[in-house]
Amino acid sequence: MEQKFFEDCSLQELGYAYDLDIPNSTSCSYPEPSPDNSTIIYVDKLHHVKVSFCGCPFNMGKACCEQIMLNKWPPAMTERPKTVCTFCALELFHMLSH
Numbered sequence: 001m002e003q004k005f006f007e008d009c010s011l012q013e014l015g016y017a018y019d020l021d022i023p024n025s026t027s028c029s030y031p032e033p034s035p036d037n038s039t040i041i042y043v044d045k046l047h048h049v050k051v052s053f054c055g056c057p058f059n060m061g062k063a064c065c066e067q068i069m070l071n072k073w074p075p076a077m078t079e080r081p082k083t084v085c086t087f088c089a090l091e092l093f094h095m096l097s098h
C-alpha cells in the first residue's frame with residue numbers, strides 16, 4: 001500500500017527563485033541569477049533558495065551586496081554573499097536576548 005505524505009523540501013528544489021527588485025518597480029526585465037544557492041536565515045528556519053539580482057540599466061549597477069541590503073537582508077559577507085539574515089530574524093533574536 002502506497003502512503004502519500006508531504007515531504008519537506010527547499011524552495012530551490014521546487015524551482016523557486018527570489019527576485020531582488022527595486023522597491024516600487026515592476027518585475028525585473030534583466031534578472032541576473034546568482035551562480036550559487038543562498039541561505040536565508042528567517043524566524044522559522046534556514047531557507048535555501050536561488051536569488052536573482054536586478055540587472056536593469058536604471059539600477060545603475062548596484063552591487064549584489066547593496067541590493068541585498070535594500071531588501072533588508074544583511075549579508076554575512078560583502079564579497080559574493082551566500083548567507084543572509086532577515087531583519088525579522090534579527091529583531092526576534094534581539095527580543096529573545098533581553
Ligand SMILES: [Zn+2]
Pocket residue numbers: 021022027028029030031053054055056059
Ligand atoms: Zn531589474
